Amino acid sequence: MSTRSLPTPGWNLEYIMWVFTRVSGAAMALLAFIGFAAALVMGARSQMDLGTLMRWTFFPNPNHVVNSNIPDITQGWSNAFWQTMEMLIVFFGTTHGFNGLRVVLEEYIHRPFWVTFWRLILGVLWLGTLVVAIFVILAS
Amino acid sequence: MSLLKGKVSFWTALGYKGGGPMWAWILHRISGLSMIIFVAIHVYAGFTTQQLTSGWGVWYNTLYENVWFQLYIVFCVIFHAVNGLRIVIQDTWPKLIPFEHEAIWLEWLVILPVYGLTAFVMVQHALR
Numbered sequence: 001m002s003t004r005s006l007p008t009p010g011w012n013l014e015y016i017m018w019v020f021t022r023v024s025g026a027a028m029a030l031l032a033f034i035g036f037a038a039a040l041v042m043g044a045r046s047q048m049d050l051g052t053l054m055r056w057t058f059f060p061n062p063n064h065v066v067n068s069n070i071p072d073i074t075q076g077w078s079n080a081f082w083q084t085m086e087m088l089i090v091f092f093g094t095t096h097g098f099n100g101l102r103v104v105l106e107e108y109i110h111r112p113f114w115v116t117f118w119r120l121i122l123g124v125l126w127l128g129t130l131v132v133a134i135f136v137i138l139a140s
Numbered sequence: 141m142s143l144l145k146g147k148v149s150f151w152t153a154l155g156y157k158g159g160g161p162m163w164a165w166i167l168h169r170i171s172g173l174s175m176i177i178f179v180a181i182h183v184y185a186g187f188t189t190q191q192l193t194s195g196w197g198v199w200y201n202t203l204y205e206n207v208w209f210q211l212y213i214v215f216c217v218i219f220h221a222v223n224g225l226r227i228v229i230q231d232t233w234p235k236l237i238p239f240e241h242e243a244i245w246l247e248w249l250v251i252l253p254v255y256g257l258t259a260f261v262m263v264q265h266a267l268r
Contacts, residue, residue, distance in 0.1 A: 022231060025224045050261045051210065058217065063186070097176035104169065129180050132187045139190060 005110075017099045024092035031089050035060040042076045044068075060085055061140050083137050090133040098126040160244040168223050171216035178213060207266040211259055218255045222247050 007014055036057040044053050048068035055064040062078040070077060105118050156162065181200065188197030203209055226247050230237050 022228045025221070026228055029221055029225065049265050050258065051265065054214065054258070063190075093179075097172070097180070100172045101176055104173065125180070129183055133183050136183070136187050136190055 017102075021096055021099060024096040027092050028089060028096070031085060031092075032057050035085065043070075047071075059089060061137065063140055078140070083140075086137045087134060090130065090137065094126060094129050094133065098122050098129075159241065161240050164223055164226075164244050164247070167219055168227075171220040174213070174216045175220065207262060210262060214258055214262070215255055218258070219251055222251050222254075 036053070039048075039053055039056050039060075044056070047070050048056075048065060052065055052068050058064075060077075060082045062073050062082075065073070065077060102119065102122050105122075106115060109115055109118060158165075182204065185197035185200040188195035189201060226243050230240070230243065236243065
């Protein structure tokens, strides 16, 4: 039978990620709201269905609004502002999500060797997802 | 005796008296895991679709066009976000923690109409 180690006060991965999870969650909600509101201002009500709007809200990438009646996607929907927003969402979301995976795994894995092992795997997947997502954002 | 060791069957464990807070924790975990797994793979699928003309990415993303999958993932997003917001509020103002049961009633009062309306519009569109 393996036991959990007590959380230690002070600055460590657990504490930083605890704070980051809350901050990134709130930030993603705010970023999604900005995307949603901007889409409506740009005329989404008459240009796309709700599913397409939700796709844009979740991730404001021009590929997400291809099935819509947007007259000119380069006017307002495909520019550096949205690329920046996308990168923020990707950073917050990927880190928030992979940390969540880490928390779930560490509830079942306690031996130091395996904790480090899975943290490394998750770290590589986290970094890989970030790199791939940024590639897609810049090439869209 | 087995209860003291924590070794009970899965179904017995689900019957624990945790109530609303317990189910909120379970759903938060399930929705979170669903999102990170589906969306992380979707990122790689988008990459292969965009950069490699034909690949498994095109096949995988057809899953995203399925209305049943969309209904599931939209529930995950709305629930995880609203429940997460409740957790952030409780962490910021710990004096609200004794009112957790009421807070969870309130969050379902937000989640159900928002998701209900979204699902209604999505199904309506899919049936057209």
